[in-house]
Amino acid sequence: MxxxxxxxxxxxxxxxxxxxxxxxxxxxxxxxxxxxxxxxxxxxxxxxxxxxxxxxxxxxxxxxxxxxxxxxxxxxxxxxxxxxxRHSDPTPSADPDDQAAWTAELVGTRRAVAAGTVQPAQARAITTGRDGIDPRLEARLREVGSCIPPAARAALAPYRPARAAREMAVALGQPDALSVGCEWCKAQPGEPCRRRRIGPDNGVLSTAPRATPHPGRLHRATVQQAQQTAMA
Known part of the structure; x- marks a missing residue:
């Protein structure tokens, strides 16, 4: 004042x-x-x-x-x-490549909120179900087929081999091994199989994810796929 x-x-x-x-x-x-x-x-x-x-x-x-x-x-x-x-920083309208303008807009918004001239920007709630999808986003996903562009998916493949192997199998029409659980390593559906390091006393020392599923899991997935095909 x-x-x-x-x-x-x-x-x-x-x-x-x-x-x-x-x-x-x-x-x-x-x-x-x-x-x-x-x-x-x-x-x-x-x-x-x-x-x-x-x-x-x-x-x-x-x-x-x-x-x-x-x-x-x-x-x-x-x-x-x-x-x-109570303020969640909204994305500035400035060009992200212009670091000075981006930062200035971000700081200016925070100062305006603190000074009481602008209301705090509340974080949008996470919505579930089909009603929460933006129609424009849904149309774009139908166009590209995935929220991850093909080039980005290929670049990520070396860093997530289990997921890449699963996607490749599904694309080739082969059974999806990760659609069922593994009786050997107890991996749940959707999780990759894990290999075990056994100690001298037969105790499990550690586990690490496998790039390929255990044979028994692949067999279960093959049987399940055959049953679903027969029912269809």
Whole structure:
């Protein structure tokens, strides 16, 4: 708040609590200078829930102690922290390749939220079911066939061999071994098989994922595929 707003706030407080009134001109000037120095970065009011007069009136109403600048500064800092805690940074509209503009927009939005001039941006809830899919995204997925582009899928293949082998088998019409559980390593459906390191006492020391499923699991998947084909 500027100096005139600080003076208006002191006049308002003086009407509610005469103990704050300074009749001497010099004392009044010093009081105004002190409050303005301490509350210069605290706004008188914001469009979204902050009003220094309401905070002052609340303090005078419930506290027997004379109000101090800290009794307004502390609630203001709590107000700022609460708003920032509820804010989820929206994606800036600036070009991501322009780091300076991207950062400036991000920081500017945070400052506006903290200052009370802009409402916090809430994170969108995760939706489930077909109703939560954007029609444009659904059309795009039908066009490309997958949310992962083919070039990216090929680049990722060396880093996830089990998934790559599964996709290759399905593309060739072979049974999907990961559609069933593995009786050997107890891997659940959808999880890759794991190989075991056995210690001298026949205890399992560690396990590591296998790029290929165990033969027994592949046999179960083949039988299941045959049964489904026969039923169809």
């Amino acid at each position: 500027d100096r005139r707003e600080t003076a208006a706030l002191l006049a308002y407080i003086g009407r509610l609590d005469p103990r704050t009134i300074r009749t001497d001109q010099g004392e009044a000037r010093d009081q105004l200078a002190q409050w303005h120095e301490l509350l210069g970065d605290v706004p008188m009011a914001t469009p979204h829930g902050w009003d220094a007069r309401v905070t002052a009136r609340q303090h005078i109403r419930i506290s027997p102690y004379q109000i101090l600048p800290a009794d307004l500064a502390r609630p203001w800092e709590s107000y700022r922290r609460d708003r920032l805690a």
